[in-house]
Structure formats: C-alpha cells, structure tokens
Amino acid sequence: MTQEPHIPVLLKEVLGYLDCRSGGLFIDGTFGAGGYTRAMLNANPGVHVIGFDRDPNTLGTAHQMMTDFNGRFTFIHDCFGNMAQHVHNQVDGIVLDLGVSSMQIDQPERGFSFRSEGPLDMRMAQRGISAQEVVNGFPEQEIAHILFRYGEEKASYRIAAAVVQARQKAPITTTVQLADIIHRVMPRPKDGSDSAMRSFQALRIFVNDELGELERALTASIDLLKPSGRLVVVSFHSLEDRLVKNFLIHHSALRPHNNRHAMTEMTAEPILFEVLTKKPIVAGEEELACNPRAHSAKLRAARRRQEAMS
Ligand SMILES: C[S@@+](CC[C@H](N)C(=O)[O-])C[C@H]1O[C@@H](n2cnc3c(N)ncnc32)[C@H](O)[C@@H]1O
Known part of the structure; x- marks a missing residue:
C-alpha cells in the first residue's frame, strides 16, 4: 500500500491561536510527522519547540528535525500526559493534535484500521x-x-x-x-x-488510555503555561472534545457562577483560562477537499490568565 504523507490539520488556525510569530518556547505534545513543529519553527527564528511522541516510529523524523533546527528543537519520546515530568520551565504555548496519524492508520501492521488486514495491535507506543x-x-x-x-x-x-x-x-x-x-x-x-x-x-x-492522557495533559497545562500562554487542542471525536470543552468551562468565566445562592466550591476556584473559541473551529471547504482527516477535527483554544477569583 502506498502511504500518503500526514497532512497537518487546521495548521493555519493552530499557528494563529498559538501566536508564535514573536518567538517563545512551545510544546508540541503530538509530534507525529512534525507538521506543526516545523511550521512553528519556521514562523520565527526565536521559536523553540519541545516535541513529544510515544510512537518510536517518529524518532527518525524527530532526529532529522533536531539537525535541521540546530538547538531549537528538543524531542522527548514519551507520552504527553507526562509532560510536567520533563519540562521544568513555563512555556508560551502547548498544542495537542489528538489521535493517530495517517502513517499509523495506513500501516496495516499497526492494526488500527478495520479496512486492511493486520495484527490486532493498536498500540501507539x-x-x-x-x-x-x-x-x-x-x-x-x-x-x-x-x-x-x-x-x-x-x-x-x-x-x-x-x-x-x-x-x-x-x-x-x-x-x-x-x-x-x-x-x-x-x-x-x-x-x-x-x-x-x-x-x-x-x-x-x-x-492507549487516550482520555487519561488528555486529562493529565490538560491538568499539567495549568502550571506549565506562562500567564498569557496558549493552549490549543485539536480533537477528532466527541469524547475528547467534550473533555476539553468541560475542562475549559470549569476553569474559565464560562462556568455557571452568576447565581450567588449557589456559591459552591467550584465557583470559589480561580479563573485560570480565557476561552478564545466560544465554538470549536472546524475546517473550511478548501481544507476538507484535500484532507479527509479534517472532517471530524475540532479546535479549541484558550489563554492562561493571571490567577483571579470569579
Ligand atoms: C494526529 S498525529 C499528529 C500529527 C502532527 N500534528 C503533524 O503535523 O505531523 C498524532 C500523533 O500523536 C501521537 N500521540 C497520540 N497520543 C499521544 C500521547 N498520549 N503521548 C504522546 N504522543 C501521542 C501519535 O503517536 C501520533 O504520532
């Protein structure tokens, strides 16, 4: 089977919400074929990226990129749910492009696809x-x-x-x-x-404990992001999108907090994020025409705030 290259989904929108034009330190939690990472590094010579991927098949591309962007790209072969254990400085942005890559789905031996015969495996790592x-x-x-x-x-x-x-x-x-x-x-x-x-x-x-991974990464983003740092998540099914949406509602001014008679523990928590996408961003017609993976993609983004009470 010929393998299609992985086309990064919602790339222009991801770069826009990450706001990496003026440089900074970013985490790409789902390095994959390095599409987002490369675009971020190309956006400004002052951009540094720490990339994560759990799949050993990404190591070749990652090492090549470390050479191409000498000193500006670091790769960590681990789950993004563990990012707080590896990154000890606060960052300007974190992006997650969830799920599997085209390379993973198109290789029958990985066992992700019901369309082609392969061992029943499905393990990204x-x-x-x-x-x-x-x-x-x-x-x-x-x-x-x-x-x-x-x-x-x-x-x-x-x-x-x-x-x-x-x-x-x-x-x-x-x-x-x-x-x-x-x-x-x-x-x-x-x-x-x-x-x-x-x-x-x-x-x-x-x-792959995908929902557990996502929960751990969202929680880690609270401490890892600098004030004004951006969190951008692209998800591909409703379980992931719901988790991101609820996390952002819970930690932003969007949560129900107007009823003074219902002063709960939650309403007393600080507001940690400003939600930048009231509705999830989806791909436009032009992108849908050339990238079938974009059909189910939903992007949500938020900006880390200085801690303040609601
Ligand atoms: C959709 S692809 C990312 C594609 C990438 N944005 C690009 O432009 O090439 C998802 C990648 O994230 C990796 N991945 C998924 N869940 C992960 C996790 N919890 N920790 C680390 N990597 C993960 C997969 O192995 C896969 O390579």
Whole structure:
C-alpha cells in the first residue's frame, strides 16, 4: 500500500491561536510527522519547540528535525500526559493534535484500521496491552463496557457476546477477523459508515488510555503555561472534545457562577483560562477537499490568565 504523507490539520488556525510569530518556547505534545513543529519553527527564528511522541516510529523524523533546527528543537519520546515530568520551565504555548496519524492508520501492521488486514495491535507506543489481548482475554462484561464507554456503541453487549463466542473457537488475531465478527451481528449503518468503526475506536482509546492522557495533559497545562500562554487542542471525536470543552468551562468565566445562592466550591476556584473559541473551529471547504482527516477535527483554544477569583 502506498502511504500518503500526514497532512497537518487546521495548521493555519493552530499557528494563529498559538501566536508564535514573536518567538517563545512551545510544546508540541503530538509530534507525529512534525507538521506543526516545523511550521512553528519556521514562523520565527526565536521559536523553540519541545516535541513529544510515544510512537518510536517518529524518532527518525524527530532526529532529522533536531539537525535541521540546530538547538531549537528538543524531542522527548514519551507520552504527553507526562509532560510536567520533563519540562521544568513555563512555556508560551502547548498544542495537542489528538489521535493517530495517517502513517499509523495506513500501516496495516499497526492494526488500527478495520479496512486492511493486520495484527490486532493498536498500540501507539508499541508496548503495553494490545487490542488482541483485550478481545481474547477480557471478560465479556468488561469488553461490553469498553465498547460502550469509549465507542458510545449502543450494541456493545451484542458485539461483546459475538466476540466471546468467536474466541471460544479460535483466538481473534487480526483486524479483519474482528471486523467480520462485528459485521455478522450488526446491520450496515444507514449513513454509509462501517459498523465496526465504533468498536475499533473504543479499543484504540482503551489500549492507549487516550482520555487519561488528555486529562493529565490538560491538568499539567495549568502550571506549565506562562500567564498569557496558549493552549490549543485539536480533537477528532466527541469524547475528547467534550473533555476539553468541560475542562475549559470549569476553569474559565464560562462556568455557571452568576447565581450567588449557589456559591459552591467550584465557583470559589480561580479563573485560570480565557476561552478564545466560544465554538470549536472546524475546517473550511478548501481544507476538507484535500484532507479527509479534517472532517471530524475540532479546535479549541484558550489563554492562561493571571490567577483571579470569579
Ligand atoms: C494526529 S498525529 C499528529 C500529527 C502532527 N500534528 C503533524 O503535523 O505531523 C498524532 C500523533 O500523536 C501521537 N500521540 C497520540 N497520543 C499521544 C500521547 N498520549 N503521548 C504522546 N504522543 C501521542 C501519535 O503517536 C501520533 O504520532
């Protein structure tokens, strides 16, 4: 299979909200193919970037970029959820472009796609528990819970039962094997999508602890960002977007705080962020025409404030 290069999503908007034109220190939590990092470094010679990625396949590009941008780019091969353990100076901006890259999804051997035959893996870091171990080893109830919680799959119990029945005959080792099991018990969705999509999303989120990672990074951003520092998050499904939205509402003036009779613990907390995107930013027609990944992208951005009470 020919591999399409990863086209950075909402790049112009990301750069705009990060505001790196006048230099500064930035964290790119999801280095991937380095699309955002390169654009940030090119925006101003005074920009320094610390890039994170958990996937060892990104190391080659990262090392090349360290050479190309001598001294201005540092790469940390770890999860962005651990960023506070590695970065000890406050930064001017943090960007997260969540989920998987085109390189990961297009390589059948990574096991992310139900469209091409590959081992049922799905581990971005290429270590830890794999999707294969989940579907073959977890109790039926737990599989159903994962499909419902992380895929919002209403037929989670039906699919989990089919998985358990199938694995009693032979272990489920490939993506296509799992997709076939799901297709057999699920009607084809009217919107033309694939009935295995939600289950694959759920397993991927669980295997990579994607929501836990996002929560840890959002919390870390509170202390890592300088006053006026920017937080920019591009998400690709509603669970991630909801988490970012709720975090920003909770820590900004958007939270419900007007009712003086309802003075709760929350309303007494300081306002930490000014939300810059009242509604999430989505891709325009021009970008959608040349980058299918942009269809589900939602960008939310906020500026860190000096701490002040609501
Ligand atoms: C959508 S791609 C980023 C593409 C990048 N913005 C670019 O322009 O090339 C997401 C990348 O983030 C990485 N990633 C996802 N979750 C991560 C996490 N919790 N910690 C570190 N890297 C992560 C993936 O391995 C993948 O390479």
